[in-house]
Amino acid sequence: MSTALLIARREFSSYFRSWLGPVLMAALLLTDGVLFYWKIGLDQKLLSAQVLIEFFYNSSGPLMIAAIILTIRLLAEERQTGTLILLNTSPVRDRDIVLGKFLAAYGVLALTTLLSVYMPLWIFVHGKVAIGHIVVGYVGLLLLGAAITAIGVFGSALAGSQVVAAIISALMAAVFVLLWLLAKASEPPLNQYLAALAVHHENFKPFMNGILLPSGVVFYVVFTYAFLFASVKVLEARRWR
Amino acid sequence: MIEIQELYKYYGDQRAVGPLTTSIERGEIIGLLGLNGAGKTTTLRILACDLLPTSGRVAVDGLDVVEEPDRVKSKVGYLPDRPPLYEDLSVNDYLTFAARLRGVPSAKTAKLVAEAVELTELGDVAKKIIGALSHGYKQRVGIAQAIVHAPDFVVLDEPISGLDPVQIVEMRELVKNLKGDHTVVLSSHILSEISETCDRILVINSGKIEWSGTERELSVALRQGSRVAITVRLAGQSSEAAQARASEIARSVPGVSAVDAVSASESGPGIAAISVRGEGDLRDALCRALVQADVGVLSLGREQELESMFLELLGESGEGATPRRKKKRRKDGEGDAPAAAPSDGGAT
Numbered sequence: 001m002s003t004a005l006l007i008a009r010r011e012f013s014s015y016f017r018s019w020l021g022p023v024l025m026a027a028l029l030l031t032d033g034v035l036f037y038w039k040i041g042l043d044q045k046l047l048s049a050q051v052l053i054e055f056f057y058n059s060s061g062p063l064m065i066a067a068i069i070l071t072i073r074l075l076a077e078e079r080q081t082g083t084l085i086l087l088n089t090s091p092v093r094d095r096d097i098v099l100g101k102f103l104a105a106y107g108v109l110a111l112t113t114l115l116s117v118y119m120p121l122w123i124f125v126h127g128k129v130a131i132g133h134i135v136v137g138y139v140g141l142l143l144l145g146a147a148i149t150a151i152g153v154f155g156s157a158l159a160g161s162q163v164v165a166a167i168i169s170a171l172m173a174a175v176f177v178l179l180w181l182l183a184k185a186s187e188p189p190l191n192q193y194l195a196a197l198a199v200h201h202e203n204f205k206p207f208m209n210g211i212l213l214p215s216g217v218v219f220y221v222v223f224t225y226a227f228l229f230a231s232v233k234v235l236e237a238r239r240w241r
Numbered sequence: 242m243i244e245i246q247e248l249y250k251y252y253g254d255q256r257a258v259g260p261l262t263t264s265i266e267r268g269e270i271i272g273l274l275g276l277n278g279a280g281k282t283t284t285l286r287i288l289a290c291d292l293l294p295t296s297g298r299v300a301v302d303g304l305d306v307v308e309e310p311d312r313v314k315s316k317v318g319y320l321p322d323r324p325p326l327y328e329d330l331s332v333n334d335y336l337t338f339a340a341r342l343r344g345v346p347s348a349k350t351a352k353l354v355a356e357a358v359e360l361t362e363l364g365d366v367a368k369k370i371i372g373a374l375s376h377g378y379k380q381r382v383g384i385a386q387a388i389v390h391a392p393d394f395v396v397l398d399e400p401i402s403g404l405d406p407v408q409i410v411e412m413r414e415l416v417k418n419l420k421g422d423h424t425v426v427l428s429s430h431i432l433s434e435i436s437e438t439c440d441r442i443l444v445i446n447s448g449k450i451e452w453s454g455t456e457r458e459l460s461v462a463l464r465q466g467s468r469v470a471i472t473v474r475l476a477g478q479s480s481e482a483a484q485a486r487a488s489e490i491a492r493s494v495p496g497v498s499a500v501d502a503v504s505a506s507e508s509g510p511g512i513a514a515i516s517v518r519g520e521g522d523l524r525d526a527l528c529r530a531l532v533q534a535d536v537g538v539l540s541l542g543r544e545q546e547l548e549s550m551f552l553e554l555l556g557e558s559g560e561g562a563t564p565r566r567k568k569k570r571r572k573d574g575e576g577d578a579p580a581a582a583p584s585d586g587g588a589t
Contacts, residue, residue: 006341010327017329086325086386089289090342091311239293241252 003092007100011074012107020073024066025112031062036119048127049210052120056137056208059116060200063141064148064177067109068169071152074101075235076165094235098228102153109145113138133210140207143220147199148173150227157231173199199223242267243288243394243424248297250283250448257283258448259297267393270420272439273428274551280448281428282322285398288426289319301394315344318392318423322399324383328372332363332382335371336389343390357389361415377408384415388423395419397427401434413438432459432551444551463551468518468544469527470503474537475511483536484513490534494527496520507539516544 015021035058039051046054075097078084087097120134155169156162180201183194195202196219203220206213242264249259258280265271273281286292287299290310299306301313327335336354345353358367361381366374371382380400387395400416401409416438419425429435435442436456444452444459452459471491475483488500497519505514517527524541531538 003342006338010330010338014327014329081325082321082323083325083327085291085319085321086339086342088291089314089317089319090339091314091344092342093311239291241292 004096004099004103007087007092007097008103008107011101011104015070015104015108020070021108024069025108025115028062028066028112029116032059032116032119035059035062048123048129049133051127052123052129052133052137052210053208055119055123056141059113059141060144060204060208063109063113063145064173064200066112067105067145067148068152068155068166068173070105070108071101071149071156071169072162072166073156074105074153075156075231076159076162079159080161088239094232097235098153098157098231101156102149102228105152106146106149109149110142113141113145130210136207136210136212139212140204140216143207143217143224144200144204146224147176147220147227150224150231151176154227154231154234157234177201242302243426244298244300245284246298248284248287248299249295250280250287250292251295256448258287259295261297261445261449263443263450263453265424265426267424268421269441270416270425270427270439272435272442273426273445274430274432274435274442275428275445276430279430279445281430281445282398283448284445285319285396285426285428286321288394289317289396290314291319291321315390316393318387318390318395320383320387320395320397320400322402324379325386326371326379326382329370331370332358332367332374332385335382336385339386340389343392345390353389353391356391357385360388360418361385362411377404377411380404380408380412381415388419391422393424395423395425397425399429400427401429401431409434459551468516469524469541470514470516470544471527471531471541472505472507472512472514472539473531474509474539475513476537478511480505480511480513483511484515486534487513487515487531487536490530490536491515491517491527494519494523494530496523496526512539 032055036055039046039054039058075084078087117134117138120129120137123129124131124134151172152165152169155172156165159165159168176197176199179194179198183191183198186194203216206216244264246262247259248261250257251259261280261284273284275281283292287294287306288301290306290313293307301316304313304316306313327338330338333354336357337350340350340353341347358364361384363378363381363385366378371379374382380403384395384397384400387397397416401412404412416425416427427435427439432442436459439456442452442454442456442459443450452462454462471487473483473487475486478486484502488502491497491500494517497517499518501516501518503514503516505512517523524543528538528541531541
C-alpha cells in the first residue's frame with residue numbers, strides 16, 4: 001500500500017506540473033457553474049430540491065468526460081515514454097501500480113468535484129434542501145467518478161498509445177452509460193440485467209434524488225474493483241508476451 | 242553470480258532468445274555483443290525481470306527470476322536502451338522516487354541518492370529538471386537510477402548509444418568505476434564501444450551465445466585467415482608488370498593460400514595492388530619478402546577492421562543476418578576489396 005501511495009503522490013503532483021490538472025479542473029468547474037446558473041437563471045420556478053437534482057445530473061456528464069481525460073495518460077503514456085520499465089523492474093506489485101495510478105487520477109477528480117460544493121450550499125442557504133440530499137448526491141458523483149476512472153485505467157492499461165487509450169476508454173464508458181437505452185429496447189428479463197449494469201441511469205438516479213441505496217453503493221464499488229482487477233491482469237499478462 | 246540455463250524466449254512463434262546458457266561471476270564487467278535483433282535486449286529484460294522467460298532458468302545469486310522476482314529486482318539495477326526518465330522531475334526528486342520505489346528506507350534515501358549523484362557526476366545538475374538536460378546527462382541520470390538502491394548487479398542496455406565521442410569516453414570511465422561494487426552486464430552492437438570496458442565479451446547471435454572470451458581472444462579468433470592488402474611500386478615497370486612481380490613474390494611466402502590482383506587506390510607508373518589470403522598473420526613475412534626482392538611497399542595492412550570481421554563472423558554463422566545483409570556481403574565478396582581498404586598496423 002505504501003508503494004501505491006508513493007506512485008499516487010508522484011502521479012498526482014505531475015498533474016499540477018503540467019497544464020492538464022489546472023486546466024481540466026478549471027474547465028470542469030466552469031462547465032458546472034455555467035450549467036448551474038443556466039438552470040437557476042432561466043427556470044426560476046423550479047423547486048430547490050429539483051434544482052439540486054438537476055445540478056447532480058448536469059455535473060455527472062462533465063465528470064465522466066474529465067475522468068476519461070485524466071486517465072488516458074496513466075499507463076499508456078508510461079508505456080509510450082518507456083518509464084513503465086522503471087515500475088516493472090522495481091519490486092512493486094502490479095496491483096500497487098494500478099492502485100497508485102487510480103488514486104492519483106481519482107484524487108484530482110474528487111478534489112474538483114468537491115470544489116463545486118459552493119453551488120449546492122448556495123441552494124441550501126437560499127432555498128429548502130436537506131443537507132443529507134447534498135451529501136448523498138456527492139457520494140453518488142464520487143462513486144460514478146470512481147467507476148469511470150477505473151474504466152479509464154483499464155483502457156490505458158490495454159493501449160499502447162494515448163490516442164488508442166482515449167478511444168478504448170471513451171467507447172467502454174459510452175457503452176456502460178448507454179446500456180439503459182439498450183435495456184429499453186429489450187425484452188424482460190434481459191432488460192433488467194442491462195439496466196442494472198448501466199453505470200449512470202438506473203444506478204445513479206437514487207443518489208441524484210438524495211436516496212442512499214446500499215445496492216447502488218455495492219454496484220459502483222464492485223464495478224470499480226472489477227475494472228481495476230482487470231487492469232492488474234493486463235499488466236501481468238504483458239510480461240508473458 | 243548470474244546463471245542462465247537453457248533460456249528460451251518466444252514472442253508468439255518467433256524465437257527471440259535460445260537456447261542460451263552462460264554464467265557471470267561476481268565483480269565482472271560483461272559485454273553482450275550482437276547485431277540488432279540478436280536477442281540482447283530480450284536477455285537483459287529477462288535478467289531485470291521486465292519479461293518472463295518462456296522456458297529455462299535464470300537465477301541471480303541463486304534467486305529465480307520467475308519464482309522470486311521481487312528479491313531479484315532488489316538486487317538488480319536496470320538501464321534500458323531508452324532511459325526511463327520522468328522529464329518533469331528534477332534529478333534529485335527522480336532519484337529519490339526511484340530509490341523509494343526500490344524499497345530503500347526513507348532514512349537512507351538521501352545518502353544513497355547523494356552517492357549515486359556523486360558517482361555519476363551529476364552534482365551540477367542535481368536540482369535541474371530532467372527534461373532540460375542534454376542526452377549525455379540524461380544517460381547519466383539513467384545510470385544513476387540503476388545504481389541508486391546499491392544493487393549487486395547493474396544491467397545496462399546500450400549505455401553508449403547516441404553519445405558524442407567525449408561523452409563516450411566519460412561513459413566508459415563511469416562504467417569502469419562501477420566495477421568492484423557491482424557486477425555489470427552491458428550490451429552493444431558495436432564492438433569498439435565495449436571492448437575497452439569489459440572483462441569478457443559474450444557474442445550473441447540469433448538468441449544464442451556464439452562466442453565468449455576476452456577482447457584479445459576475440460581479436461585473435463577473428464583474425465585467423467584474414468586478408469592482407471598490399472600496394473607496391475616497381476620503378477621503371479608498368480603497373481601490370483609490378484602486379485605480376487608482387488603476386489609472384491607473395492605466392493612464395495609460406496602460408497599464403499591465394500593472391501588476387503586488385504585495382505590500386507592510387508595511380509602512377511609502376512604502382513599496383515594485390516590482396517593476399519593465408520593462415521595466421523602474414524604481414525611481416527610478406528613485407529620482408531617484398532623488400533628483399535627490391536619491390537617498394539607503399540602500404541600493407543589487414544583489409545578489414547576488427548569490427549567488420551566481427552560482422553562477417555555473425556553473418557557466416559547465418560541465422561541472425563537478414564537476407565539483405567547476406568546479399569550485400571555476397572556482393573561485396575565478388576571480386577576483391579579495394580587495395581587501400583582501412584587497415585590497422587599496416588606498414589607504409
